[in-house]
Amino acid sequence: MLFFEDIEIGTITRLGSHSFTEDEIVAFARAFDPQAFHLDAAAGARTHFGGLVASGWHAVAISSRLRAQAWARQHAALRREGRPVPRLGPSPGFKNLKWLRPVRPGDTLAFASEVTAKKPSASRPEWGLVFTRESAADPAGAPVLEFTNCVFVERLEA
Numbered sequence: 300m301l302f303f304e305d306i307e308i309g310t311i312t313r314l315g316s317h318s319f320t321e322d323e324i325v326a327f328a329r330a331f332d333p334q335a336f337h338l339d340a341a342a343g344a345r346t347h348f349g350g351l352v353a354s355g356w357h358a359v360a361i362s363s364r365l366r367a368q369a370w371a372r373q374h375a376a377l378r379r380e381g382r383p384v385p386r387l388g389p390s391p392g393f394k395n396l397k398w399l400r401p402v403r404p405g406d407t408l409a410f411a412s413e414v415t416a417k418k419p420s421a422s423r424p425e426w427g428l429v430f431t432r433e434s435a436a437d438p439a440g441a442p443v444l445e446f447t448n449c450v451f452v453e454r455l456e457a
Contacts, residue, residue: 303427388451
């Protein structure tokens with residue numbers, strides 16, 4: 300992430316991809332979302348999913364990890380160039396979360412983040428709010444996951 304003033308609306312960052320394995324899906328479900336169709340293929344087969352599927356929260360967690368890793372790579376590049384690195388604040392939240400298609404063992408999703416809007420913080424002049432559309436798609440480009448995210452980013456002009 301760049302300083303607030305340097306961020307351009309419309310910028311798309313390819314965050315990377317992730318392949319979901321059966322073992323990983325079950326381990327995540329055991330820890331965080333123990334519903335039968337996330338834990339057992341036979342139980343999943345008896346539902347409208349027709350088999351084992353990943354928790355939607357699992358896909359969101361992968362999106363978050365890949366986004367943080369992308370920011371870390373960008374900040375490392377700025378440091379190598381001798382440029383200042385902006386502080387990132389917390390996210391005040393997300394909205395419009397949509398799980399559009401189930402994620403199955405063996406699925407590989409490509410994750411991306413598109414800057415959709417930004418505005419200076421009304422109460423904290425040293426920060427701006429950056430809004431992004433986070434998404435994941437299957438290899439054919441079909442959307443699987445999307446949500447609107449927001450994060451505080453340091454301003455140069457504060």
